[in-house]
Amino acid sequence: MRHHLILRVITKLLVGAIMLFAFYVQFHGDFSPGGGFQAGVIMAVAFILYGLVFSLHNVQQVFPPWLVHKLVALGVLIYAGTGIVSLFLGYSFLDYGAFTPDHPSHGQHYGIFAVELGVGITVTAVMVAIYYAFAGRPPRLSDEEW
């Protein structure tokens, strides 16, 4: 395992920092550029970097493909579900005031938090799924022929 030593060490250090940064971007969308889509991509980068350096097989043991596909659907359902909850509470679709009827403007925080969470989950899963789909194809040249 002495190939690519620098890459391996740096990646092990960075993956945690990248994921932390992704969480930061996700939850600070109110106050600085950020939000679900950007955070999702950054989180996916953590997994993809790990997969690039340590092999697709390893990253698929951490984040199995079946889980990726289910998370894609789950994020969309979280987003739609937030809207449906406000439907059930008697308000319009995605009316965040439904969550705190006394202070309609506070409900904005909860509502946006929930929908951005859904977006972040879906985007992470989609980006990782795209990586799995392209990287998982049988290579046209085997490693020896390179």
Place this chain on the structure above:
Amino acid sequence: MGFELTQEYILGHLNYWLFSVLMMTGLYIVVAKGNLVKKIVGLNIFQTSVFMLYISMGKVTDGTAPIFPLDMDVDPDVIYSNPLPHVLILTAIVVGVATTALGLALIVRIQDEFNTIEEDDILKIERAIVQTENAIHGDAMGGRA
């Protein structure tokens, strides 16, 4: 003509000039390049030009980021830039990413089936298929595909 080609006119409309240049570059690449991946790249450049158009239209002179301070102590003299075009462009960027991913996936499959991703070669292969089809099915009906 209604305007003079002064320096102020050019610099004042700089973002529109850049938008037009990028848009035409992108469209030219889509039309002129034969490699399927290069077409997707051209499409991306074309979409990026649209993003630039929207974002540059949202900037207000002397405007700052449209975020209220946490204690909601809003200064009525502060000018904010328009956040709406940014929101529209976020959506358009995501659509662009999805389109690119889909296009590349299609190209990978085309590579599997046709063994080439050059438009000319693909046309040759398809023409050969059409000719065999015509030979089998066409002459019987006196028509062509």
Place this chain on the structure above:
Amino acid sequence: MSAESTHVAMTLSDHLPILQILVPLVSAPLIVLIGSRRLTWSLAFIASVLSFGIAILLLMQVIDGSIISYQIGGWAPPLGIEYRVDATNAFVLLLVTGISTLVLPYARESVKSEIPAKHHTLFYAAFMLCLTGLLGVTITGDAFNVFVFLEISSLSTYVLIAQGSYRDKRALTAAYDYLIMGTIGATFFVIGLGMLYMATGTLNMADLADRIADQGSNRTVRAAFAFIVVGMGLKIAIYPLHLWLPRAYTFAPSAVTVFLAATATKVAIYVLLRFTFSVFQPSFMFEVNTLEFIILPFAILAMFAASFIAIFQNDFKRMLAYSSIAQIGYMLLGISLLTETGLTAAIAHLFNHGITKATLFMGVGILALRSGGSFYNRIQGMGKSMPWTSAAIVIGGLSLIGVPGTAGFISKWVLVEATIEKGWWPLSVLIVLSSLLAVIYVWRVIEVLYLKTPLAGTDYREAPFSMLIPMWIMALACIYFGLATDVTLTASRAAAQGLLAGSAGMM
């Protein structure tokens, strides 16, 4: 955000517009999440039936000319996104959900034979996303929302078309070409919207109409109109921008072709109608000139050129694809007349052509299911072994020509009436002539099916009931709407009046 301190709770019937989108939208990730192959089709079908029910309820509410407005998130327009339903929308919604509900039982057998089983779950999820996108384009009252839903439906369409690659690998290049052209079209639409936003500062279609009327015609608004027309023209397959359509329809799976042929271009025409009449009103001179001098010649060109090409095809599916381009020419002809009768004819033809092409493509799909292909010399003589299928194809063909007693006749009759009313009688001659061309290519099909001797070893069983019944429902609808003309014509006339009233209709 409503500033009132007392909030009136909304009932289920208030939420109908958003439920129209939510039901198919939520069904797609549910299908993926549940992932069980046996439940997939049932989930999709239930979602489609519920959407059809909601569309019927919506149409009943607006048929008298009223307008339903639903505010997303409680934000009032023009700040917020609203869904507006009026007679035009509701009609198109009914068409799309109706076709989808009939295609799904049909698709069950068809998809089993054309696509490997492990892809079925994702296929039906993509189908429901396509349905969501089409419904969203129709129901929304915000211009940028149109783009978003348009792209949702387009991306799913590219995926669905590419599924045909298991039968014929040219489906992949067809999907790729459609992707490139469709994305360029949608991006042109966004550029046009950007220019409108620059000129008016709003994206709500009713508000845009008012502000454009106030501003008059300046260069920005004219450029925006041009971009929007060209952008949507790519999606509608107006004559010079139609190149993606024949290959996309020919190589896609049969069920997908049925769904797309009956809905995708119709929804794009609806968007064109909405922008041409409700946002940029007919008094906008630039628009009148465009329609008269650009769209009209291209429509006539489409009617003739596409029909000519259709005559010389030796593949039934490809012939129907070219015939679709010709029929779109008729609809554009009706729109460019800019009169109420012309618009009525265009909207009625939108509906009638939808059900006609659905019948015909369903028939082709059944023939392809049994014989493995749709070339004329593969399907010859099948009229004797598959009498029910061939009879439905004959009915669809007669409706395509416009024989009295079928749905196609009504819309062409009103179209001829509209051209005569406007005083452009050469156009009525052209319409009749191109219908004669349709006789030729439909007769070719009938000749192949009935008058040729069947090939050896082609004694096929009749189609399964799950495919036969939807096709016959469509075929009987062709006859029903050809005889009971009041239904379509009243709805179309209400829609046309609403559109021509311009902003007054939207407010």
